[in-house]
Amino acid sequence: MSEKRKIYKPKAISGFPEWLPEWRAVEQRWLDHIRATFESYGFCSIETPSVEEIDVLLAKGEVDKEIYVLERLHKEDDDSKDARLALHFDQTVPLARYVAQHFNDLTFPFKRYQMQRVWRGERPQMGRMREFTQCDIDVINVDHLPIHFDAEIPAMIYDTLDGLDIGRIQHRISNRKILIGMLNALGVSNDKDIVSITRTIDKIEKEKQTELITTLISILKSALDINADEAHKQAEFILEFAKIKAIPKDFSGLLRDFIARNDVIARSVSDAAIQTINEGIEELSFVLDYLSYLPDHAVAGDLSIVRGLDYYTGTVYETQLLDVPEFTGSVCSGGRYDDLAGSFINKHLPGVGISIGFSRLFDVLKQTGHLKPAAKGPADILMALPSEEKRSEAAATARTLRERGFKVEMYHAPQKIGKQLSYAEKKGIPFVWFPPFEDGKAHEIKDMNEGTQEQADPADWSKP
Amino acid sequence: MSEKRKIYKPKAISGFPEWLPEWRAVEQRWLDHIRATFESYGFCSIETPSVEEIDVLLAKGEVDKEIYVLERLHKEDDDSKDARLALHFDQTVPLARYVAQHFNDLTFPFKRYQMQRVWRGERPQMGRMREFTQCDIDVINVDHLPIHFDAEIPAMIYDTLDGLDIGRIQHRISNRKILIGMLNALGVSNDKDIVSITRTIDKIEKEKQTELITTLISILKSALDINADEAHKQAEFILEFAKIKAIPKDFSGLLRDFIARNDVIARSVSDAAIQTINEGIEELSFVLDYLSYLPDHAVAGDLSIVRGLDYYTGTVYETQLLDVPEFTGSVCSGGRYDDLAGSFINKHLPGVGISIGFSRLFDVLKQTGHLKPAAKGPADILMALPSEEKRSEAAATARTLRERGFKVEMYHAPQKIGKQLSYAEKKGIPFVWFPPFEDGKAHEIKDMNEGTQEQADPADWSKP
Numbered sequence: 001m002s003e004k005r006k007i008y009k010p011k012a013i014s015g016f017p018e019w020l021p022e023w024r025a026v027e028q029r030w031l032d033h034i035r036a037t038f039e040s041y042g043f044c045s046i047e048t049p050s051v052e053e054i055d056v057l058l059a060k061g062e063v064d065k066e067i068y069v070l071e072r073l074h075k076e077d078d079d080s081k082d083a084r085l086a087l088h089f090d091q092t093v094p095l096a097r098y099v100a101q102h103f104n105d106l107t108f109p110f111k112r113y114q115m116q117r118v119w120r121g122e123r124p125q126m127g128r129m130r131e132f133t134q135c136d137i138d139v140i141n142v143d144h145l146p147i148h149f150d151a152e153i154p155a156m157i158y159d160t161l162d163g164l165d166i167g168r169i170q171h172r173i174s175n176r177k178i179l180i181g182m183l184n185a186l187g188v189s190n191d192k193d194i195v196s197i198t199r200t201i202d203k204i205e206k207e208k209q210t211e212l213i214t215t216l217i218s219i220l221k222s223a224l225d226i227n228a229d230e231a232h233k234q235a236e237f238i239l240e241f242a243k244i245k246a247i248p249k250d251f252s253g254l255l256r257d258f259i260a261r262n263d264v265i266a267r268s269v270s271d272a273a274i275q276t277i278n279e280g281i282e283e284l285s286f287v288l289d290y291l292s293y294l295p296d297h298a299v300a301g302d303l304s305i306v307r308g309l310d311y312y313t314g315t316v317y318e319t320q321l322l323d324v325p326e327f328t329g330s331v332c333s334g335g336r337y338d339d340l341a342g343s344f345i346n347k348h349l350p351g352v353g354i355s356i357g358f359s360r361l362f363d364v365l366k367q368t369g370h371l372k373p374a375a376k377g378p379a380d381i382l383m384a385l386p387s388e389e390k391r392s393e394a395a396a397t398a399r400t401l402r403e404r405g406f407k408v409e410m411y412h413a414p415q416k417i418g419k420q421l422s423y424a425e426k427k428g429i430p431f432v433w434f435p436p437f438e439d440g441k442a443h444e445i446k447d448m449n450e451g452t453q454e455q456a457d458p459a460d461w462s463k464p
Numbered sequence: 465m466s467e468k469r470k471i472y473k474p475k476a477i478s479g480f481p482e483w484l485p486e487w488r489a490v491e492q493r494w495l496d497h498i499r500a501t502f503e504s505y506g507f508c509s510i511e512t513p514s515v516e517e518i519d520v521l522l523a524k525g526e527v528d529k530e531i532y533v534l535e536r537l538h539k540e541d542d543d544s545k546d547a548r549l550a551l552h553f554d555q556t557v558p559l560a561r562y563v564a565q566h567f568n569d570l571t572f573p574f575k576r577y578q579m580q581r582v583w584r585g586e587r588p589q590m591g592r593m594r595e596f597t598q599c600d601i602d603v604i605n606v607d608h609l610p611i612h613f614d615a616e617i618p619a620m621i622y623d624t625l626d627g628l629d630i631g632r633i634q635h636r637i638s639n640r641k642i643l644i645g646m647l648n649a650l651g652v653s654n655d656k657d658i659v660s661i662t663r664t665i666d667k668i669e670k671e672k673q674t675e676l677i678t679t680l681i682s683i684l685k686s687a688l689d690i691n692a693d694e695a696h697k698q699a700e701f702i703l704e705f706a707k708i709k710a711i712p713k714d715f716s717g718l719l720r721d722f723i724a725r726n727d728v729i730a731r732s733v734s735d736a737a738i739q740t741i742n743e744g745i746e747e748l749s750f751v752l753d754y755l756s757y758l759p760d761h762a763v764a765g766d767l768s769i770v771r772g773l774d775y776y777t778g779t780v781y782e783t784q785l786l787d788v789p790e791f792t793g794s795v796c797s798g799g800r801y802d803d804l805a806g807s808f809i810n811k812h813l814p815g816v817g818i819s820i821g822f823s824r825l826f827d828v829l830k831q832t833g834h835l836k837p838a839a840k841g842p843a844d845i846l847m848a849l850p851s852e853e854k855r856s857e858a859a860a861t862a863r864t865l866r867e868r869g870f871k872v873e874m875y876h877a878p879q880k881i882g883k884q885l886s887y888a889e890k891k892g893i894p895f896v897w898f899p900p901f902e903d904g905k906a907h908e909i910k911d912m913n914e915g916t917q918e919q920a921d922p923a924d925w926s927k928p
Binding site for chain 1: 470471472473474475476477480481482483484485488489492503504505506507508509510511512513514515516517518519520523530531532533534535536537538540543546547549550551561562564565566569570571573575576581583585587588595610612613616619623753754757806807808809810840841842843846855856859860863866870871872873874876877887890891893
C-alpha cells in the first residue's frame, strides 16, 4: 500500500458477542442439535422479521424490556408517515402477531419452534447481552389446549439439553393454579395482590427469609385487612408452602397432606378455591407422571417456581444445570398461558411454551472451560497440490471425494509438501490426500493424527 | 373471553418477508444445502453481530446504501456518550472489521462463509426488501492471494445453485484488468474516468446503444481532450469490445485477435497497458480453464461484466438463471478486490468473494410457481393415541422410533381414530403408527399415501 490511510481500529461492541470460527462451529453444532431435537417431535420452524411495529410490541401495554427503535440514517420529512419499527425483544410477541395474522393458514394445535436473535437495548455498562439467540418452542391451540403438551415440552427440552453434553439437568416444575387456589383460600383474590405475592415468592432463592416475610406481611395486611399477627402466620405459611419440593412420585400426596394439616386455610375455604388447587395438583401430577421415565435427578416438583410474569396460568418450568455451578439461575423457563394473542385477534388461544436462553448458556459454558473448540475449518481432507500440472487432476479428485460425502479443501498452490502439511495441521484437518505425483503412480492418504500414510483409490472411499 | 378487548389487527410490514411453515421448511432446506456445499469446500462459518458502529460502516466514506440506526425507545441523556450503532447493510464491511479485529487469531488464507440477515432502510413504497438474507463466501490472504481462489469460488457456486433444482445457471466472468489495460491503452488513466466508463458499460443490457455511445463520447472527450469524431470511434470500439462473449475454450484467442486487428489502440500503447491486458487475459484464462469440466452452458467469458463498484480489481462474476425468465439480473455476483480492510488495519489483504442474494432468489422462485411447499410439519410418523391408558406406551414407542432416527409427532388426546388420521392428512405426515389397542396385540403402521396398513415392531424400524 503506497498511500498512508487513516485507520479506524475496530473493537468489540459490548453486549454483541461474536466468535472465532472454531467456536462458531461449536455454536452451529449446538443449534443443529437443538433444531433436530425439536423437529424429532414434529415441531415446525418459523422465523419472523427482526422488527415489529412498535404498536405491536406495545399492544399489551408498556414492557419492561429495553427496546431498540430503527431510524433511517438519512431521514426524510415524510418518514414520519410510516409505522415506527423496532427490533423484537423476545419471540413471544412476534409469535402472537404471527398466529393472529396467519390464523387461517395454520394447522392447530400449532406446534412451532423459533430460533432467532432478539435484542434488548440495555446500557452497555451493565455487561448484559444486547443481542442474543433464543430457542423457543410453543404449542398453541384454539379454545382448549390438552395437558399433554405441558408434559411434552419438558420431555423435549430434556432430550435437547441432554444431547449437548453439559452434565445433568433438572426441570423444576410447578403449577400456578395450586398457589393461586391457596391464595384464594386465604382470601387473597385481587389479581394485583396475587402478582405481588408471586413476585415475592419468585425471589425465594435470592433474598433472606426475614425480608420475604416482611414483604408478604405488608401485602397481606392491606389485601386482607388483618392484623400483624395473623398476617405473620399467613406469610410463614405461604413461604413454607412455596418450599415444598419432592421427588415426582410422592409429590401429589405430599401436597394434599400439607394442605390437610394446615389450619390457616381450613376455616372458610370456598369450593372454587379448592377446585383450583385440585386442578393444579392434577395437572402437575399428570406432567410429573408423564416424565417419570426420566432419571430421578431430571424432574422435581417445586412450588417455589412461580415465574415473575402474571402471563402464566398453569404449569410453570425452570430448568437448571446440576453440574455447572458457574451457571446461575435458569437455563430455560416457560409455562402455560391462557391467551396468546388476545391483543391481535378475537380468538381464545391458550398455549404452553418454553425458551432456552441460548447465547448466555453457550457463553457461560465457553467462558468457564466446559467446552472445547472445534477445528479452525470443517474439512475432513486437504487435497495436496503436487505441481501446477496436476491441478486439474487434484481438483477432479477433490470433486469425487466431495460426491462421496467428504468435506475437501483444496490446497491452492504447488508449494513444498511440508508447507501444505503444516497448513493442514494448523487448521486441524485430519487427513491429507496426495494425488499421484507422476502419471501411473497411486493416490496416497496421510492420517495426520496417526502419522501413517497409505495408498488409496478415491472410488473406494466414502464417508461412513 | 369475557372481557371485550381492543384488538390491533396486525399486517405484513412491507419489505420484511416472513413465510408460512410449509415455505419456511423449503427455505431452511435451501440454507442447509448452501451451508453444506460451502463446508464441503472447507470454508468455515462466521457470524457477526447485526450491528456495527456507524463509524465502522462509514469508514470508507459515505455509502449509497440506506442505513438503519438504532435508538433506545427510552433514551437517556448519557446515551449520547455511547458509540452509535446501526444494522449492517451487507456482510463485506463486517467481514473487513472482523478480519482486522481478529487478525492474529485467524488462519490465512482465510476461507469463510457467512449467511445472515442484512438490512437496508429503503422507503417502504419502493417494494424492495428491507431485511433479507445474503449467503457470502470470501477468501482473504495476506499480501498475495493465488488466482486459484478466483476459479474455486464459481466452482462452489455452481455446486450450490445446481443442487437447488432451479434449472441451468450461467456464470458470466470477466477480468477488469483487461478493460482497464485497454482503457489505459486508449490513454484513459484517471481513476475517475475509468469508473465512469465502467459504470456506463455496466448498463449495457439496460440502456440503448446510442445513449451509451453519447455518454462514452462525453467522458472520452473530456478525459482525452480529443474531438468528437475520434471520441465516437473510441466509444464504439469500447462498446464492441465489451460485447465480446465466447465459450470458454476460444475466449483468450478471440480476445487477442480482437486487440490485434483494432487500430484504435495500435498506435502508441504503453508496455504497462499491454502487461495489464495480458495479466487479465491470463487470469481469466486460468479461471475459465479451471471451470472447463462444467457443462458448456455454465460458464461464459463476457467482457460486459464489469460490476459497478470501483472496489473490484481483477476477476468479476455475475451469475444468471437460464431457465427462470422471471428472475431478472444476477442471482449472485462478486469478484476480486485488492484490499479488504485497509480502513481497519495496516495490512494488505487481497480477497475474492461472491454473494448470493438469497431472499430475492427464494422469493421470486416462490412467487413465480417454481417451488413446491413442504408439508406443514416435519414429522415422518404420527403416533396415534388409542386410549388414555395407552399414553405411556405410545410415548415410549415414540421415543424408541425417535432414537431410530424418525421424526415422531405424538397425538395429544385419545380422540376418535378418524380424527387422528385426518390430522395426519392435514399436516402431510406420511405414516401413522398405532400402538397396540389392547395388551398382547401387535403395533401397526399405516402408509397414508398408499392407504395400506400392516403389523410392525418398533425395534425393527430404522430410518434409512
